[in-house]
Amino acid sequence: MSATTDPNIMNQPVLPPMPQPERRSLLGLSRDNVGQALREIGVPEKQVRMRVGQLWHWLYVRGVQQFSDMANVSRDLRTALEQNFEIARPxxxxxxxxxxxxxxxxxxxxxxxxxxxxxxxxxxxxxxxxxxxxxxxxxxxxxxxxxxxxxxxxxxxxxxxxxxxxxxxxxxxxxxxxxxxxxxxxxxxxxxxxxxxxxxxxxxxxxxxxxxxxxxxxxxxxxxxxxxxxxxxxxxxxxxxxxxxxxxxxxxxxxxxxxxxxxxxxxxxxxxxxxxxxxxxxxxxxxxxxxxxxxxxxxxxxxxxxxxxxxxxxxxxxxxxxxxxxxxxxxxxxxxxxxxxxxxxxxxxxxxxxxxxxxxxxxxxxxxxxxxxxxxxxxxxxxxxxxxxxxxxxxxxxxxxxx
Structure with a gap:
């Protein structure tokens, strides 16, 4: 019997997808709180101050709406930011x-x-x-x-x-x-x-x-x-x-x-x-x-x-x-x-x-x-x-x- 017709598989309940955890918004946070958020996703302590400054500039001086637009932020960090945070506007x-x-x-x-x-x-x-x-x-x-x-x-x-x-x-x-x-x-x-x-x-x-x-x-x-x-x-x-x-x-x-x-x-x-x-x-x-x-x-x-x-x-x-x-x-x-x-x-x-x-x-x-x-x-x-x-x-x- 093929796997597609196995009654033991066919009768298994279909589970709903697991809800995705809500991503935290970085908008409006203090510099200290942005820094703490970066530490929580593994940004090394010696980089935190620099990374906070980069994010601050992109958000409030350049006005970007996507982490992918932050050109001087590494690709790996942009991916981590996208997975954990949002910068969505209303x-x-x-x-x-x-x-x-x-x-x-x-x-x-x-x-x-x-x-x-x-x-x-x-x-x-x-x-x-x-x-x-x-x-x-x-x-x-x-x-x-x-x-x-x-x-x-x-x-x-x-x-x-x-x-x-x-x-x-x-x-x-x-x-x-x-x-x-x-x-x-x-x-x-x-x-x-x-x-x-x-x-x-x-x-x-x-x-x-x-x-x-x-x-x-x-x-x-x-x-x-x-x-x-x-x-x-x-x-x-x-x-x-x-x-x-x-x-x-x-x-x-x-x-x-x-x-x-x-x-x-x-x-x-x-x-x-x-x-x-x-x-x-x-x-x-x-x-x-x-x-x-x-x-x-x-x-x-x-x-x-x-x-x-x-x-x-x-x-x-x-x-x-x-x-x-x-x-x-x-x-x-x-x-x-x-x-x-x-x-x-x-x-x-x-x-x-x-x-x-x-x-x-x-x-x-x-x-x-x-x-x-x-x-x-x-x-x-x-x-x-x-x-x-x-x-x-x-x-x-x-x-x-x-x-």
Missing amino acids: EIVEEQISVDGTRKWLFRFPPRGAGRPVEIETVYIPEEGRGTLCVSSQVGCTLTCTFCHTGTQRLVRNLTEGEIVGQILTAREKLGDFPDIDTPAGAIVPSEGRLVSNVVMMGMGEPLYNFDNVKQALAVASDGDGLSLSKRRITLSTSGVVPMIGRTGDEMGVMLAISLHAVRDDLRDVLVPINKKYPLEELLAACRTYPGLSNARRITFEYVMLKGVNDSLADARELVRLLKGIPAKINLIPFNPWPGTEYECSDWDQIERFADLVNEAGYASPIRTPRGRDIFAACGQLKSESERMKKGDRLALAAAVAS
């Missing part, structure tokens, strides 16, 4: 480009305990002399700020340090901001210098509720031999997680922005509910002692303009009073509508009167011109596409943008 589900040049990417990441792949949005805002990337730190948010679309999406999970860094790498690649990569034809970008010159942690989520991963990601972003962004060009925005504000200054050393939006506790309790835990007095006290605070390193206070809610001249005068003695600037943000919101944007004349009063008090108070509204990429509008579609927002979105 999957781009969708890219949208606004009429004003703003770009928004919908990124997808692995579940990592969430049960299914997760999605976040990242926005690039080109301006004269700079290009700002608005980066997300969480999938969803717990803070439920009532004027913010992201706040209507429940928190799914924190992003890893590699997933945060991956947003920056992917944006730079898509814009042609790495050597040997061309900028897309017709793209609106700064006329000279870095195309991604500034990073703001103002996307989806509360960065200080993902402190360790955000801290590590920003350390990579500001590394002088890597992405090399000045800490003065990195801004972290918080809704007011008071106990973490001092640590942010001490351990990250980046610029701070406070999502303020109200000058009275009763109103801020509604607009920014974390205020019930950390009221204005505690928040502003933490700001006054922020490490490194000076006229050259001012705190930005963000203030969304809501018609008939927080936009009176009395509110403006109280804002000036509250911030007295804090080196600060105030960003006035015209409210950006989203489906289902009950808020309206303040009339433009009222926004200008509010700005005039604040400016007269000595605060630089630019009015942040809405960018990317036509692709739902403006401040307070970010939300993963699956959540948006789940709520059936598409038609309401068109109506909100048109209003």
Whole structure:
């Protein structure tokens, strides 16, 4: 009897293939942790520092996405790296480009305990002399700020340090901001210098509720031999997680922005509910002692303009009073509508009167011109596409943008 007809063989159960172990991402790791990862796959100790430097250069200066492209790394080591690690960036589900040049990417990441792949949005805002990337730190948010679309999406999970860094790498690649990569034809970008010159942690989520991963990601972003962004060009925005504000200054050393939006506790309790835990007095006290605070390193206070809610001249005068003695600037943000919101944007004349009063008090108070509204990429509008579609927002979105 031939082997193919042996009943003892034919009746053997077919076993499923053994699952492959998940490869660890090297993106976002510290130099020490990259070194330890190399030791674990047998790289001799005397070579570790050199190999870390090579990997760092290829990942963050050259922007490569495959170990096979690392030309000065030996073939055997490239094979070992490929077998044990990954340097995968987020999957781009969708890219949208606004009429004003703003770009928004919908990124997808692995579940990592969430049960299914997760999605976040990242926005690039080109301006004269700079290009700002608005980066997300969480999938969803717990803070439920009532004027913010992201706040209507429940928190799914924190992003890893590699997933945060991956947003920056992917944006730079898509814009042609790495050597040997061309900028897309017709793209609106700064006329000279870095195309991604500034990073703001103002996307989806509360960065200080993902402190360790955000801290590590920003350390990579500001590394002088890597992405090399000045800490003065990195801004972290918080809704007011008071106990973490001092640590942010001490351990990250980046610029701070406070999502303020109200000058009275009763109103801020509604607009920014974390205020019930950390009221204005505690928040502003933490700001006054922020490490490194000076006229050259001012705190930005963000203030969304809501018609008939927080936009009176009395509110403006109280804002000036509250911030007295804090080196600060105030960003006035015209409210950006989203489906289902009950808020309206303040009339433009009222926004200008509010700005005039604040400016007269000595605060630089630019009015942040809405960018990317036509692709739902403006401040307070970010939300993963699956959540948006789940709520059936598409038609309401068109109506909100048109209003």
